[in-house]
Every structure is written in structure tokens, then in C-alpha cells.
Amino acid sequence: GIQVEQSPPDLILQEGANSTLRCNFSDSVNNLQWFHQNPWGQLINLFYIPSGTKQNGRLSATTVATERYSLLYISSSQTTDSGVYFCAARGGEAGNMLTFGGGTRLMVKP
């Protein structure tokens, strides 16, 4: 099946800083999603972005499907942005499986 790798695994920011999270995938995709898992464990949908660029407030995402990567940008980070960010992709031979990366654990300090 498709392999999904995220970097960096851990990230510590000062409030107000910007950051870029990366997701690499091993095959062509028909679905790519970014999630935020908050400290209570809830998975929150951020973006459904199999290709192109989307923006939602301080967050934006870009997927370059031909080069097999996606980027999540967080600008002017806030302490509430803390948590784990997951990328998940569906594609390749296992077309029905949404495969998750290992996540990026973000801590934003006040």
C-alpha cells in the first residue's frame, strides 16, 4: 500500500511564529487530508486537498500530486494550535485505505 511520511516529528514554536509541516507519499493519490488532533484526542478535519492550494484563516495547504508531497502552513501560531497534525492519503493499489502518517507533534509556547 501507499506509504506516508511526515516531517518534522516534533516542533516547538514561540507564539506568533510561522511553520511548515511536510507530508510525503509514495504513490499517486486520489485523496489527501490534513487533521489536527487536539489534546483531548479529537480529530479535526483541516483540509481535504488531493491537489492544489487551499486556505482557511491562518492555515493553508498545498499538494503537489505529481511530486508526491503536501505542505501545511501555520502562520502566526497560537497556543491553541498545539497538538498533533496528521496527514492521511488514499491511493495506489489499496484504493480504499486512508493511510496515516506518523504525525507532527506541535507545541506552541506563550
Added chain:
Amino acid sequence: NAGVTQTPKFQVLKTGQSMTLQCAQDMNHNSMYWYRQDPGMGLRLIYYSASEGTTDKGEVPNGYNVSRLNKREFSLRLESAAPSQTSVYFCASSASGNTEAFFGQGTRLTVV
């Protein structure tokens, strides 16, 4: 519109006991999924149902069974719980195989 609802939220089992985790969605989605999340890791697919009446194994199916009861409901059964099944279980649904998936709030299961 509740989205994806899982019950129970928490459960403690003794080794060898059985239980069923329930999941229901009210978005008229065709596809439903069960994942597990172990500490510090991403989610891994246990089973999925592409449509009512069909189920398929995911990455880590051993020790589990599923039932797609109807279009709304997809249950996960542990026949004989083991400590290695201690995890957080998430149910998800999507309109079809390559559309956006939505997750429930999770069930935290501890097997002692």
C-alpha cells in the same frame, strides 16, 4: 446533525472478555472505517466497509470482527480481548472511497 457517533467513550475489559464497539453516522455515507491509534502513533486501519453489505480487512484485522448492520451503522467486535488491543479506536465515514472522511470522537479501551 451529529456526524459520526461512537459508543462507549471509555471501556475497561479483562483479558478474554468480549465486547462490541458501536458506530453510527447520519451523513448518508456509503463507506465506513474502523481505526486504532496506539500511543504516539498514527492511526491504522482495522476494517472498512466500502458500501452496505461489504466488508474488507485493513492493515491490522487480527483479533477483530465487523458487521455493517445497515447503511448507518458499523460495529467492531473483540471476541477475546488481549492487552495488546489496548488502544483508542476511531470510526470514520466518507461518501465514497476517495472523498473526505470524517471521524468520531474515539473509544478509549483498556484491556487488563
